């Protein structure tokens with residue numbers, strides 16, 4: 174296994190020179206090119222195997238933040254997906270450029286305040302919605318893409334990584350993992366980090382689903398939360414965090430409507446791709 | 454460990470990829486951050502009550518360090534439950550975030566201020 178990691182909190186916290194936390198070969202690359210570097214390594218491994226210089230199917234995993242994926246690394250990622258490199262690309266999404274001090278990214282949700290989008294009376298934090306990165310990735314028709322959440326490591330996250338790795342012979346795999354940032358999201362003590370992550374899924378804000386060879390499957394527990402009555406109120410998730418401390422009830426309603434629309438979109442994709450479902 | 458410094462080549466012949474000089478910084482020793490005992494940053498330490506622990510592995514899964522050790526150490530609780538495993542804390546690296554105590558389903562982990570008696 175070889176890990177490719179563009180700059181961001183993961184790199185900064187695990188590779189404090191002259192030490193490294195990694196027990197496998199690891200390459201730190203520029204902010205914008207994780208997809209390109211991972212592609213090159215994957216192609217090199219294939220070529221070496223073909224020429225008899227290597228007899229091992231070493232796997233390549235890119236792990237990048239939301240800034241490095243939604244924004245600056247998007248072109249390199251798209252190229253990697255389009256060319257069909259057998260790489261697992263993991264996006265860990267803490268919803269802003271956290272390493273450099275909480276700047277807004279394409280992954281930052283609406284109304285969340287950041288240092289580059291502070292909340293005032295006119296501008297209410299981020300103006301735009303969170304970019305739907307999964308749909309962009311799925312549009313490349315790669316064999317496997319999934320969302321996951323650090324609050325659900327067993328069985329969901331672990332199984333998704335295992336499944337993704339088993340698809341790499343066919344092409345790229347992508348996993349979008351929600352990972353709260355206690356200082357960046359603010360307002361809750363460190364020990365509640367997993368509880369906050371869990372609320373993201375329980376309120377419908379971050380649904381768990383997978384794109385498995387052109388079929389969209391909504392995974393438990395998110396399949397249950399397709400029913401609005403079973404979801405927790407979004408307010409519980411939003412009001413626990415200082416990045417949204419300024420939002421009004423009207424604004425929460427607007428966020429709720431966006432979630433409802435997005436879940437309906439997922440629902441239609443799921444049914445349209447021929448997945449039978451017990452929830453109606 | 455090499456810092457990646459290199460001496461210019463003596464010939465002007467184009468180099469193949471095998472001869473290319475080292476660029477960037479190299480860290481040759483895997484997992485060497487374990488030498489950095491970050492446990493000293495902690496203000497509170499988690500303490501596991503081995504009799505209340507049901508060996509569910511939740512703390513082990515969620516610890517971000519990871520500083521929960523899963524040990525092949527048999528243990529018999531005061532009320533006679535037998536376990537093959539024991540969960541212990543790696544205090545050299547635990548940063549005291551409290552996630553393990555917050556997530557433990559049996560509240561078997563208590564956070565104790567550093568310097569205080571257990």
Ligand SMILES: Cc1ncc(C[n+]2csc(CCOP(=O)(O)OP(=O)(O)O)c2C)c(N)n1
Pocket residue numbers: 180181182183203204205237238239240241242267269270271272273278
């Ligand atoms: C080309 C370039 N621009 C800017 C930076 C500075 N920089 C380093 S990390 C970072 C933010 C990373 O954000 P994200 O990818 O979301 O990862 P996180 O830090 O949130 O884990 C930035 C802007 C850089 N290293 N390279």
Ligand code: SF4
Pocket residue numbers: 501505506507508509510511512513540556557558559560561562
């Ligand atoms: S979470 Fe609690 S009960 Fe489960 S293994 Fe850890 S200490 Fe034991």
Ligand code: SF4
Pocket residue numbers: 499515516517518519520521542546547548549550551552553554
């Ligand atoms: S307090 Fe945090 S770092 Fe320490 S063992 Fe518990 S979860 Fe791990």
Ligand SMILES: [Mg+2]
Pocket residue numbers: 238239240266267268269270271272
């Ligand atoms: Mg980020």
